[in-house]
Amino acid sequence: MKAWNIDKSGVNLVESSPVRKPGEVKLKLLKVALSAFDLRYLSTTEGSHPKVPGHSAVAYVSEADEDSGLPLGSRVAISPFVEVEEHGVHTVKTMGVDIDGLLSDFICVPAQNVFPLPDGIPDEEAVFVDYIAMGNRALEELKSGKGDYVVIVGASTLGLILCQLANYYQLVPILVDLDNDKLTLAKSWDVIYTLNPTFEDLERKVEEITGGRMCEAAMFAGEGMGFNAALRLVKKRGEVIIAGYSFHKKHQVDMDTILKKQLNIKGVCNGVGEVPSAINILANRFIRTDGFIGGHAEFDNIPRLTEDCAKYPMKHGKILVSMD
Secondary structure, rough: OOEEEOOEEEEEEEEOOOOOOOOEEEEEEEEEEEHHHHHHHHOOOOOOOOOOOOOEEEEEEEEOHHOOOOOOOOEEEOOOEEEEEEEEEEEEEEEEOOOOOOOOOEEEEEEEEEOOOOOOOOHHHHHHHHHHHHHHHHOOOOOOOOEEEEEEOOOOOHHHHHHHHHHOOOOOEEEEEOOHHHHHHHHHHOOOOOOOOOOOOOHHHHHHOOOOOOEEEEEEOOOOOOOOHHHHEEEEEEEEEEEEOOOOOOOOOHHHHHHOOOOOOEEEEEOOOOOOHHHHHHHHHOOOOOOEEEEEHHHHHHHHHHHHHHHOOOOOOOOEEEOO
């Protein structure tokens, strides 16, 4: 097995010979999508993070137990959400976030984290299964229902997927971000309300859209906006969901607004249990992913990509890495 390993000396290619355990599946990685989260890790050795990045990937089955239901050579999506017991407590670790990730040529993972892919879902879409799974789980946390307004703060990959899922579940999304290109992309996917605070008074505009009642719920899904925007745009006793893998910026939090509005705030950092639904949503063409991938790279060229990310940290969107 070859994997790109991050440590204090930089990004290095390491080799090992993993032995598949009973109940695990050995996979040959086909495509790995590196997010802004992953690229930030690749471009710096500071901070605490897994040695191997990557939480979104498509693979082929190389070895599996006979009763796994996973034929050799079948194309699969990988759920990066690993359920474990720590000190007697059930928890979820995410590959590439909490534990080593998927930027390897081969990897062994629990069989329950491997899901066959229909032929109709291309690799370039399948690598977003984990985001759709997390978005599904975030929306399931909401008590809001059909016809309710939900403001989504941050046009990240997750934020853009949340907008489409909100439409799918017949909520009314309002997307807020500073990036007009991403807002335009969302409009092309039938997200009717998109707001840029550079040009619009957010609170006044949301009052107009909602008939003065503000949004039943808010979802914070990116670092491009301040967290307090979510608090300002939700109604009294409303719901606020913070969703994503990690937020590196220190966000100021308006405690006065939280207390006076008596807001209900929750965090969602994984999509455990939602991957089959995510694959079904993709297979039925309810989610668009065109425009998410900002570039391509080969597995052997990761050091060059790392140098480029360090030199131009805002240059890249999501990078699709081909493993062959």
